[in-house]
Amino acid sequence: MTLRDALQRIAPHLRDEICVHSNGHLSRAAFGLRDSDTSFYMIGSMGLASSIGLGIALGRPDRRVIVFDGDGNVLMNLGTLATIAAVAPPNLLHLCFDNSAHASTGSQPTISDRVALDAMAGAAGYRWTGRVESPEALDEALPGFLARSGPAFLLVRIALGPPGAPGPRIPWTPTEMTARLRRALGSE
């Protein structure tokens, strides 16, 4: 199961959640499969998708927020795992697509093959954590996960995809992304 395979299985389950995507391949793959006015693509500031998701979840407790993260991003900002667990927003779900590699920069290995990120989220105090390693297990876990009270963390083990980017570059400018999400949330 590649990143694209996993995202393809998740997309049909999504409704009006606010989806915050981490930078690199993850944003591009997700955008290529499904876009919505409540999708936010973080093109820089690696590591901070979880922090942005936390801020949105706290600012809009009436809306569900899903962070689409990668192992490199989670490892870069482990502190926010702790903050999310401590603040415990019930409307925040955290997906981590884990290929144990920095796929966007040439697939240099990360250490997530030896450091279980779902166990770290659990140790921090997420209300629920889980791990799936096959497409079937992902299909089975998804409805329950998406209905959970957060903070919940689902690690999706994926394999490296074929060489090259898994989706198009995001056509929106960053300021357009800000404006459309704020409009969609009635923030403007």
Place this chain on the structure above:
Amino acid sequence: MGRGDALSVPLPAAPFVDRLLAAGFDFFTGVPCSLVAPVIAELERRGRYLGETREDAALGVAAGAYLAGRLPVVIMQNSGLGVSLNALGSLHLLYELPALLVITWRGFEGRDAPEHLVMGQVLPRVLDLFGIPHRAPDAAAVLADLEWAADTLRATRKPVALIVKPGLFAEHH
């Protein structure tokens, strides 16, 4: 008004926080510094402060809060500005996500512990390089400069910094 005035007449935290709220700021996060201890204590007392683990993570939370319709304040020591530069450059300035940065000035005029001296010397220039408007008011000017900061960040949709010199607020020892 000179520095001596700021040093001798610290500003109470409560009216400062009141003015932040009156100016529309409604989301407060950051990492502490002794120079703003009373401000954080006042925000904590009102149940309005989210302590983050790192300054760039606090900026990320603030970015999310703004997207969700809030107007955020991020409190940090100037050492944390170093940690924050990529978030400011590739998130806030790029996406036009305003935030009031309350940045303390450790190493002010070279009188501080050695770890603060380099950032203390370059703090205003770092903000200038990143195009972040900033003021470093004395106690008498701080409330007026807060209004300036609120107006400026609303107009530019970018972060604006209020620099807190030593002695501006009563310090925690």
